[in-house]
Amino acid sequence: MVMSQAPSLRIHRREFLTRACVALLCLVIIFPLAAHAEPGAVQKLAPGVFVWQGDRDKREPANCMWVIFKDYVVVIDANFPWAAHEILTKIKETTEKPIRYVLNTHYHSDHSFGNSIFTDAGATIVNSEATDAENRDSKGFATWNDAAHPLTGAHQEYASITFSDRLVFDDGTQRVEMIRLGPAHSKGDSVAYLPKQRIVATGDLCVTWGFGNNVGDPGAS
Numbered sequence: 001m002v003m004s005q006a007p008s009l010r011i012h013r014r015e016f017l018t019r020a021c022v023a024l025l026c027l028v029i030i031f032p033l034a035a036h037a038e039p040g041a042v043q044k045l046a047p048g049v050f051v052w053q054g055d056r057d058k059r060e061p062a063n064c065m066w067v068i069f070k071d072y073v074v075v076i077d078a079n080f081p082w083a084a085h086e087i088l089t090k091i092k093e094t095t096e097k098p099i100r101y102v103l104n105t106h107y108h109s110d111h112s113f114g115n116s117i118f119t120d121a122g123a124t125i126v127n128s129e130a131t132d133a134e135n136r137d138s139k140g141f142a143t144w145n146d147a148a149h150p151l152t153g154a155h156q157e158y159a160s161i162t163f164s165d166r167l168v169f170d171d172g173t174q175r176v177e178m179i180r181l182g183p184a185h186s187k188g189d190s191v192a193y194l195p196k197q198r199i200v201a202t203g204d205l206c207v208t209w210g211f212g213n214n215v216g217d218p219g220a221s
Contacts, residue, residue: 084114105203131188187219
């Protein structure tokens, strides 16, 4: 496996934006698949690439994508703890390989509160530096108060690996480029771009429901 990090935003910003724009154009192909998926369903987007459709009615709104590398699995977004348990089961139905890395596209609860479910299973959390800072500053986990959806069995889990602008996982079979594009929906928004398959997981930078594109977060732009 090769992990590499871009040293300078000044040098790479244009490349990031160009690649991101190309990737976002590919959503013309990806969105129809997601739009017709049943909540909780798993779709195979490409060899070794799967997406689990979130279920807003069950308060499991964030989609989850995973990429199966030669020896391990990379997951994009952890959802809430109760959803993370469901996702783990679905991943195990597609591969016996261990989950090694989980990227939070941003720090919001529906993308990061399930982190500990994955770390308890042996995974490492990966965030942009800005997302990690937002997560550590947030009091959302500690002040959570929803009797219908308790955080039972979970705990606050922060990133063990952070990157400034770009982090690449490449083992010769799969390549995932984690690219920070925020501030936008939050300060640290990142996408996971698969250049070979021309697939991108956007987190909440691009959604199919109206009120998701909010600027209510303190770090939004």
